[in-house]
Amino acid sequence: xxxxxxxxxxxxxxxxxxxxxxxxxxxxxxxxxxxxxxxxxxxxxxxxxxxxxxxxxxxxxxxxxxxxxxxxxxxxxxxxxxxxxxxxxxxxxxxxxxxxxxxxxxxxxxxxxxxxxxxxxxxxxxxxxxxxxxxxxxxxxxxxxxxxxxxxxxxxxxxxxxxxxxxxxxxxxxxxxxxxxxxxxxxxxxxxxxxxxxxxxxxxxxxxxxxxxxxxxxxxxxx
Ligand code: 5RP
Numbered sequence: 450x451x452x453x454x455x456x457x458x459x460x461x462x463x464x465x466x467x468x469x470x471x472x473x474x475x476x477x478x479x480x481x482x483x484x485x486x487x488x489x490x491x492x493x494x495x496x497x498x499x500x501x502x503x504x505x506x507x508x509x510x511x512x513x514x515x516x517x518x519x520x521x522x523x524x525x526x527x528x529x530x531x532x533x534x535x536x537x538x539x540x541x542x543x544x545x546x547x548x549x550x551x552x553x554x555x556x557x558x559x560x561x562x563x564x565x566x567x568x569x570x571x572x573x574x575x576x577x578x579x580x581x582x583x584x585x586x587x588x589x590x591x592x593x594x595x596x597x598x599x600x601x602x603x604x605x606x607x608x609x610x611x612x613x614x615x616x617x618x619x620x621x622x623x624x625x626x627x628x629x630x631x632x633x634x635x636x637x638x639x640x641x642x643x644x645x646x647x648x649x650x651x652x653x654x655x656x657x658x659x660x661x662x663x664x665x666x667x668x669x670x671x672x
Contacts, residue, residue: 455567455662460484462660462667466563468526469494472517474555475509476530477502477548480565484529485509499525501555502548503616519555528559532566532656533578533649539564539656539672540632544581544649547606547615553647556654564656568663575632579623581649586612586620588644593622595642601627619646 450458460483467473467488475481475488475498485505488495489512497515499522500506506516530552532541541564543549556562580601584592593603606613606621613621629635632652639648659670 450664452567452569455664456480456483458667459565459567459660459662461487463529463563463565464488464491466527466529466561466658467491467495470496471526472496472522473498474525474528474530474559475500475505476528476552476555477505478531478546480531480567481505481529482508484565485512485514488512488514499555499558501530501551502546504546504548519558522558525555525559527561527563528556529563529565530556532564532570532651534572534575535564535566535570535656535659536572536575536632539659539670540575540650540652541656542575542578542580542629542649543651544583544621544647545578547581547583547613547621549581549649550583550615550617550619550647553651553654556651561658562654562656564659566659566661568661571661575629575650576627579625580627580629581606582622582624582639583615583617583619583646584622585644585646589620589622592642592644596622596624596627599627601625617646
């Protein structure tokens, strides 16, 4: 089975967590795109979605799924999103698609985070995937020094020869060389550094469920 097929499988499996008649929180990325495509099948059974990126909003709207402003919704039953890494306790690294800030905001409104991922994303310790951190551009150099002091190596993410600009008008730095053994402490610490908008460790808001795509079917991990 290809990685794409594994993503399709978990995108479809996530439909069982969507509550009929409600608004669903929708993440960002290639796995979530499969979920959005599956959601279109049951679009008449839901009220709509709150989206975590311009890209997901466009895809949802193109499929005729109403998109609500996060400020108009006080609570979501479920938020469904992918991850770059997930550990055996449901802590994640996210932000490979540069949407981490809005993802954390929508996740904060939701009662339950359901992560959808292929089995390559399951790790023992977070950090092999370069950690995305959304930053205020004038703080980049200082923050790169802070990460160097932790043993990391940070680089500003680039796209088309320029620094990538997020949906929120900020930059992303990607940090390699970290081993994040205590994700809650790490997220708490880095979130307080001046200039950090969002660190891509999702430990304070971890997943409660992970649907993991494997060649022998979808495995459900509960945390
Ligand atoms: C975007 C994200 C994605 O959820 C993460 O990058 C996984 O993406 P994909 O499903 O394409 O592997 O955090 O900011």
